[in-house]
Amino acid sequence: MPATHTGRWKTLALSTSAILIGLTLPTMTATPASATTTAYDSTYYKNAVGKSGTSLKSSLHTIISSQTKISYSAVWNALMATDQDPNNSSNVILLYSGVSRAKSLNGGDVGDWNREHTWAKSHGDFGEVTGPGTDLHHLRPADVQVNSIRGNLDFDNGGSAVTNGGGSTVDSDSFAPRAADRGDVARMILYMAVRYEGDDGFANLEPNEKVGNGSNPYMGKLSVLKAWNEADPPSAFEEKRNQVIYDTYQHNRNPFIDHPEWVEAIW
Numbered sequence: 001m002p003a004t005h006t007g008r009w010k011t012l013a014l015s016t017s018a019i020l021i022g023l024t025l026p027t028m029t030a031t032p033a034s035a036t037t038t039a040y041d042s043t044y045y046k047n048a049v050g051k052s053g054t055s056l057k058s059s060l061h062t063i064i065s066s067q068t069k070i071s072y073s074a075v076w077n078a079l080m081a082t083d084q085d086p087n088n089s090s091n092v093i094l095l096y097s098g099v100s101r102a103k104s105l106n107g108g109d110v111g112d113w114n115r116e117h118t119w120a121k122s123h124g125d126f127g128e129v130t131g132p133g134t135d136l137h138h139l140r141p142a143d144v145q146v147n148s149i150r151g152n153l154d155f156d157n158g159g160s161a162v163t164n165g166g167g168s169t170v171d172s173d174s175f176a177p178r179a180a181d182r183g184d185v186a187r188m189i190l191y192m193a194v195r196y197e198g199d200d201g202f203a204n205l206e207p208n209e210k211v212g213n214g215s216n217p218y219m220g221k222l223s224v225l226k227a228w229n230e231a232d233p234p235s236a237f238e239e240k241r242n243q244v245i246y247d248t249y250q251h252n253r254n255p256f257i258d259h260p261e262w263v264e265a266i267w
Contacts, residue, residue: 035259036258036259036260036261038259040253040258044063044253045063045255045258045259047059047062047063048060048063048255052265052266053266054266056262056265056266057194057266060194060262061194061195061197063252063255064191064195064252064253064254064255065200065252066251066252067135067250067251067252068249068250068251068252069130069131069134069135069250070130070136070249070250071134072115072128072129072130072133072134074134075115075134075136075139076106076115078136079092079106079115079136079139079140079141080092081248082136082241082244082245083095083140083141083241084103085100086237086240087100088100090102090103091103092141093141093237094113094141094142094143094146095116095118095140095141095142095177095181095184095185096116096142096143096146096147096150096162096165096166096168096177096178096181097142097143097146097164097165097166097168097178098166098178098180098181099143099164099166101113101141101143107144108144109144110144110145111144112143112144113141113142113143113144114141114144115139115140115142116139116140116142116147116150117133117138118138118139118140118185118188118192119132119138119188119189119192119205119219120151120153120219121133121152122152122214122215123152123205123213123214123215123216123217123218123219124196124202124203124205124215124216124217125203129202131196131200131201131202132192132195132196132202132205135192135195135250136245136249136250137191137192137195137242137245137250137254138188138191138192140188143164145163145164146162146163146164146165146168149162149163149165149170149175150168150170150175151175152214153170153173153174153175153211154173154174154175154210154211154219154220154221155174155175155176155177155185155186155189155219155220155221155224155225155228156173156174156175156176156220156221156224157174157176157224158171158174158176159171159174159175159176162175165178166178166180167179173211173212174211174220174221179231179232180232180235181232182228182231182232183228183229183230183231183232183233183234183238183260184232184238185225185228186225186226186229186232186256186263187229187234187238187256187257187260187263188254189207189219189225190207190225190256190266190267191254191255191256192205192219193205193206193207193219194255194266204217205217205218205219206218206219207219207220207221207222207225208220208221208222209221209222209223222267225263226263226267229260229263230260233260234257234260239257242254242257242258
């Protein structure tokens with residue numbers, strides 16, 4: 001069942017003004033980010049709710065590591081379901097550009113869409129192996145050329161416009177998705193950092209404050225990813241995608257889509 005949100009998770013700033021002459025009111029500060037409540041808190045997340053820091057990260061790792069893995073070839077059909085255009089069932093919505101493109105145009109040619117590893121597969125050297133290389137929580141359909149421009153760059157603000165990138169930007173050592181995808185990217189990257197902790201034969205993936213991480217199992221910049229998570233909260237499309245992966249394919253969830261405030265609670 002879809003998650004049910006009972007309150008906005010984003011920080012709400014309180015403000016007031018004095019209307020009585022000579023009245024001075026104390027400075028008011030922002031309230032803490034309100035917790036999100038989902039239908040899974042008493043079941044799937046029951047061992048994580050109420051925790052923070054390394055304790056929360058460890059609990060979430062245990063929870064989301066219970067997962068059905070799929071092959072890399074199976075990712076094609078899975079993405080056609082997880083990223084289906086809600087307004088056109090024959091199309092998928094492409095990450096970074098936001099373009100709606102025919103499902104049948106999957107491949108490697110100009111004008112096609114392919115399988116983008118949001119956590120670049122060279123960052124940890126996991127390639128396309130079943131596991132991190134096929135995890136749907138960070139694999140998205142993307143335009144072949146835009147995907148090539150992103151390459152294995154870390155994420156950061158700045159740069160010049162990407163051709164046909166929908167507002168995405170790039171420079172020599174980093175890539176920034178269009179504004180509507182920045183929170184999605186942040187939550188996918190941070191999912192990977194919690195899911196893959198080096199205890200299952202794969203590298204321990206971690207966010208850091210660098211760009212140009214190369215083949216190291218790191219992805220930056222954490223401060224930017226945190227800001228993107230705040231500025232671009234989960235959309236209905238992202239939430240439905242999480243549900244389809246959980247119900248139909250991997251049977252695990254991206255906790256940062258259900259609980260965006262857990263990003264700050266851990267990092």
